[in-house]
Amino acid sequence: MNLDARATDRVIAPGETIEKTLRFTREDILAFARLSHDTNPLHVDTRAAQRARFGEIIASGQQSAGILMGMLATHYSRDTDGVKREMLCLNMNFAFKGPVFADQEVTLRWKVASSQWNSKLQGVLAHLDGSVSVVEDKPLVVGRGTILVKEIVE
Helix, strand or coil, X not given: CCCCHHHHHHHCCCCCEEEEEEEXXXXXXXXXXXXXXXXXXXXXXXHHHHHCCCCXXXXXXXXXXXXXXXXXXXHCCCCCCCCCEEEEEEEEEEEECCCXXXXXXEEEEEEEEEEEEECCCCEEEEEEEEEEEECCCCEEEEEEEEEEEEECCC
């Protein structure tokens, strides 16, 4: 069964926000660096990080970006609200404005800037703005993304 523009707000709506607050521990940062083959001393060597520009272990940009993308995938492939959907990332861009330090509490957030029905793709194209910030401070990471969300009708 094909859906139409009436499904747009049911699967994703402008203004919708997804948010998560977390803390990257030194162990989290080290484990991610190992898994992603990122041997930058800023992520794995406390002494080297202390000598460097930031003076402390920092999370890699890909770690923050990966969690932001994971938040989208989890949220827009859910069915816990009675609407079955699937999501596909089409485009993601990230700018790294400042370091995410070990044991620093940060808020990761996406907000839907716009969404529109796409008849060719039979789903909703949405543009989102994302960020990683220390609570009530300027963003450390800024993201922009385009995703496709489809309602699954069986």
